Amino acid sequence: MTDGAQGWTREQMAQRLAQDIADGSYVNLGIGIPELIANHVPEGRTFIYHTENGLLGMGPAPDEGDEDPELVNAGKKYVTAIDGAAFFHHADSFAMIRGGHLDLSVLGAMQVSQHGDLANWSTGKPGAIPGVGGAMDLVAGVKQVFVITQHCTKAGEPKLVEQCAYPLTGKAVVDRIYTNLAVIEVTADGFACIERAPGVAFDTVAAATGAPLIDRCGAAS
Amino acid sequence: MISKQVASAAEAVADIPDGASIMIGGFGEAGSPIELIHALIDQGAKNLTVISNNTGSGEVGLAALLQARRVTKVICSFPKTANSTVFPELYNEGFTALELVPQGTLAERIRAGGAGIPAFYTPAAVGTPLGEEKETRVLGGREYLLEFGLTADFALVKGQQADTFGNTLYNKTARNFGPIMAMAGATTIVQAANVVAAGEIDPETVVTPGIFVDRVVHVVDPLVESKLIAAGVSYP
Numbered sequence: 175m176t177d178g179a180q181g182w183t184r185e186q187m188a189q190r191l192a193q194d195i196a197d198g199s200y201v202n203l204g205i206g207i208p209e210l211i212a213n214h215v216p217e218g219r220t221f222i223y224h225t226e227n228g229l230l231g232m233g234p235a236p237d238e239g240d241e242d243p244e245l246v247n248a249g250k251k252y253v254t255a256i257d258g259a260a261f262f263h264h265a266d267s268f269a270m271i272r273g274g275h276l277d278l279s280v281l282g283a284m285q286v287s288q289h290g291d292l293a294n295w296s297t298g299k300p301g302a303i304p305g306v307g308g309a310m311d312l313v314a315g316v317k318q319v320f321v322i323t324q325h326c327t328k329a330g331e332p333k334l335v336e337q338c339a340y341p342l343t344g345k346a347v348v349d350r351i352y353t354n355l356a357v358i359e360v361t362a363d364g365f366a367c368i369e370r371a372p373g374v375a376f377d378t379v380a381a382a383t384g385a386p387l388i389d390r391c392g393a394a395s
Numbered sequence: 396m397i398s399k400q401v402a403s404a405a406e407a408v409a410d411i412p413d414g415a416s417i418m419i420g421g422f423g424e425a426g427s428p429i430e431l432i433h434a435l436i437d438q439g440a441k442n443l444t445v446i447s448n449n450t451g452s453g454e455v456g457l458a459a460l461l462q463a464r465r466v467t468k469v470i471c472s473f474p475k476t477a478n479s480t481v482f483p484e485l486y487n488e489g490f491t492a493l494e495l496v497p498q499g500t501l502a503e504r505i506r507a508g509g510a511g512i513p514a515f516y517t518p519a520a521v522g523t524p525l526g527e528e529k530e531t532r533v534l535g536g537r538e539y540l541l542e543f544g545l546t547a548d549f550a551l552v553k554g555q556q557a558d559t560f561g562n563t564l565y566n567k568t569a570r571n572f573g574p575i576m577a578m579a580g581a582t583t584i585v586q587a588a589n590v591v592a593a594g595e596i597d598p599e600t601v602v603t604p605g606i607f608v609d610r611v612v613h614v615v616d617p618l619v620e621s622k623l624i625a626a627g628v629s630y631p
Binding site: 225226228229242244245250261263271296298303304305311314342344 | 422423424425426448472473474475477482483486487493495496497498499500501502503505506517518519520521522523524525565566567568569570571572573574575602619620621
């Protein structure tokens with residue numbers, strides 16, 4: 175059981191993840207915590223944001239009064255286009271995704287398995303309206319897939335598990351997980367903790383993880 | 396001299412029959428051809444299959460077409476739009492069936508359909524519930540799903556500018572599904588805020604070549620879905 179307030183805040187999680195994105199990367203940010211990454215681009219780096227509804231070079235939200243209902247992101251929120259942006263249709267947008275042209279996809283998660291399986295689109299409850307959007311295409315096509323999420327659900331259940339109970343978005347697709355407690359890599363041997371939030375003990379991370387956890391924090395760069 | 400321009404949205408959709416399949420452009424409200432959809436509601440065709448990324452918001456546009464009980468099947472990627480209970484109610488009641496397709500697979504199925512490609516392999520949805528019971532093949536050591544091209548009897552598309560030959564330009568992220576649906580519709584109807592004579596659009600800038608467009612309707616000042624919803628408008 176883990177206190178949700180322990181470790182990094184959402185902003186700090188986003189800031190930590192942003193440190194691992196190379197200058198000049200083409201990045202697709204999912205809805206929710208992933209969107210915060212745009213606020214934490216390290217000094218001297220530029221990321222080009224792709225939004226799958228058809229814009230490369232997505233900028234921040236517009237000033238009040240400048241909103242354009244025909245300039246939105248994948249979450250249907252108003253955005254802006256940076257100098258050097260490009261618009262394109264959906265088949266081209268997903269050619270960028272599926273064709274391996276994007277460097278990184280950052281997504282939220284309901285569950286991640288020790289093999290890198292991701293569940294983030296449906297609880298599978300009968301009667302619930304399913305909606306998948308572009309998540310399955312993103313995880314299948316983008317070179318690297320990072321997940322950013324609270325380590326546990328609001329009820330205190332681990333989100334990092336041996337096997338996902340929820341319907342999958344993709345099999346063996348997640349490379350790395352950034353949580354409020356730690357940075358965890360998905361390796362051939364399972365979950366490996368490569369960095370912990372300040373003041374968080376390895377045993378705390380391991381106890382909040384629903385699968386075996388390898389301690390590689392010393393090896394973190 | 397060719398002119399594909401028709402006088403009104405009503406005239407443009409007049410021959411859409413009951414049971415037709417219709418691609419409707421738009422990603423949320425961006426690029427949704429509201430005037431054409433409202434004309435289709437007025438026209439009365441029913442038992443329609445709609446192919447569109449979403450299922451509409453509020454009680455206008457695509458949501459209003461559903462609410463009028465004209466649509467018995469939707470093929471889409473994300474039917475859970477905020478502020479609309481229309482689709483969930485019709486779905487739970489069993490009136491409107493849903494074929495859920497990953498967004499990129501939906502786009503490629505439409506592109507392929509319009510390009511004369513009957514089927515293709517994609518890695519998206521392998522190992523997931525949406526990949527179950529689909530034919531698979533291992534190519535280069537990786538598993539792929541067979542997906543089929545998608546065409547429709549009609550496509551309703553919102554452009555920004557069109558000429559009388561049907562050459563069409565779009566506005567920002569309102570482009571989304573427009574160009575590929577224009578290709579995949581047997582009869583493609585474009586509404587545009589600005590309609591000009593052939594020759595007035597620089598050929599280098601054309602996004603949808605006119606061969607993919609059958610009818611052009613001048614809609615001078617298109618409605619804005621979010622403004623209608625904010626004002627509590629319900630169509631008709």
